[in-house]
Amino acid sequence: MYFSELTKEEFNTFMKENFSHYTQSIQNYDFLNKEDKKAYLVGVKKESGKVLAGCLLNQSRALKYFNYFYTHRGPVMNYKDLTLVEFFFTELDKFLKQHNCLYIRLDPHVLESIRNADGEVIQSFDNKLLMHLLKRHGYQHQGYDVGYSKIRQIRWLSVLDLSNKSLETLLKNMSYQTKRNIKKTEEMGVEVTTLPIDQTDRFFKLFKMAEEKHGFSFRDKEYFIKMQHVYKNNGMLKIAYINLNNYLKKLKQEVSESKKDIDNLEKKLADNPNSKKSKNKYKQTNNRHQKLLEKVEKAKRLKDKHGNNLDLSAALYVFNNHEVYYLSSGSNPELNEFMGAYALQWEMIKFAKKHQIDKYNFYGITGDFSNSAEDYGVQQFKKGFDARVEEYIGDFIKPCKPLLFKLFTLKNKI
Known part of the structure; x- marks a missing residue:
């Protein structure tokens, strides 16, 4: 295995073949570089050239002389293959050092659980070994947060x-x-x-x-x-x-049909005024007819107001x-x-x-x-x-220059 930058074709093929987020895409890469927001495509390949891992890394300036890196829902790889994960993050450290990195943030596309819509866990995933590996590489987990955040990607998706x-x-x-x-x-x-x-x-x-x-x-x-x-x-x-023209046409047709139903029911009641079934049907049909007339009038008002x-x-x-x-x-x-x-x-x-x-x-x-x-x-x-x-699983931050990173976070708080 070896770590390298990937060509656009290699990256695009890998992301199509492996489950990945829409931001891990050539479109995003081209946009970032077009906007002078530097981005890299990096990954791990077999000696044969087959891509095993990849991610789009965004680069931004931090403290004038250093760089901040971020990969949105990346890197993409088989996180069960801990040998691959270990190799990727070991080699990524070297890449970040070469590019004068102050710190890096990542929020990998790794599931902690699948729940029903009421929050009850249907399936949970054991990420202890991955968490331990990332911690050993200096990545600080930002917690299992609930709610929206301006600086973190949402952890909960429907x-x-x-x-x-x-x-x-x-x-x-x-x-x-x-x-x-x-x-x-x-x-x-x-x-x-x-x-x-x-x-x-x-x-x-x-x-x-x-x-x-x-x-x-x-x-x-x-x-x-x-x-x-x-x-x-x-x-x-x-x-x-x-x-609204089509809607009004449909409503008027329904009004016409319900009026015919009312006329027929009135004839039935004239012949048999004590029919309970006909009385109930007449009441229901008449109520529906009145509601349709109200809808017609409302649709006309909406048309006058909005076109x-x-x-x-x-x-x-x-x-x-x-x-x-x-x-x-x-x-x-x-x-x-x-x-x-x-x-x-x-x-x-x-x-x-x-x-x-x-x-x-x-x-x-x-x-x-x-x-x-x-x-x-x-x-x-x-x-x-x-x-x-x-x-x-949530966000991770790795300070590559810990003392300067503390200065950076303090400056941002102020």
Whole structure:
């Protein structure tokens, strides 16, 4: 075995063949170097040239004369092969020393447990030997944190396993309410389309509504434009919308049909006024008719206010050979009755199945499974799709120059 920088072709092939995060990609590497944010592709190869391990390393300046390195969900390798892991980190030390590294942070794609949506452990993984090895190499574990952090990647991800499951099975496994909501979006005619980059404003308007609802500021519009450029072949902005002309046409047809039902029932009651069955049916049909009329009036008001097409919900998606990632999203709370978010998820689950991608990643949750969790509603939404929770091992930091690193952390705190 030997450690070396990898060619783009070697790295790309290895990441396609081995389970890896979308950030461990050539697209990210090209973007970082284009933006003058230095990045390296490093790994371990057999004498035959076969790649056994690899990662994309980001380099940034720290304390003017030193460098900070980070690998997002890397390095990628078989962590059960401790000989390989030992070799990789031994050789990585030499690489970091050559590049004047102050410290390195990594958050490997290593599972600590798989849980159900309520946080109960279904399967746990024994990482003691790996933890001991990393500690011996000077890597300090940053703890099993819960919640969101500005400096760490989220440790808890909500993931739906699509492997060996048909769309019918996936739908069957969802909660009753989720299935019902998906069916409703189809009945109402909610559509999903990909936004061209020059219509990013449509997405961003909905995204800002989400920020206002939750009281935070996360990304600017330029970030989403940049993401579309970086992942132009495997990323997209999706939007769920409804055409009000079509919706009104459908509603009016239903109104007409329900009016015919009412007329028929009135004739039956005229012939048999004491029929309990006809009375109940008449009451139910009349109630439904009134609700349909209310929907028609509301749809007309919405059309007057917003125009023909209503943008309901939108999201940024990225995908690779292994997962579809549901990243930033937003929706119009005034239009929740159209359930655009459900249409989006179902459309992209179908996309994943069509492209033979085995995981649909709803992405981060806090890991707080109590009823008072700040993301309780988000967790319940994802739970409805039958998603499980993947808990990762967490972040590690290795100070390569311990005294200077202490100075660096003190300076940042101040």
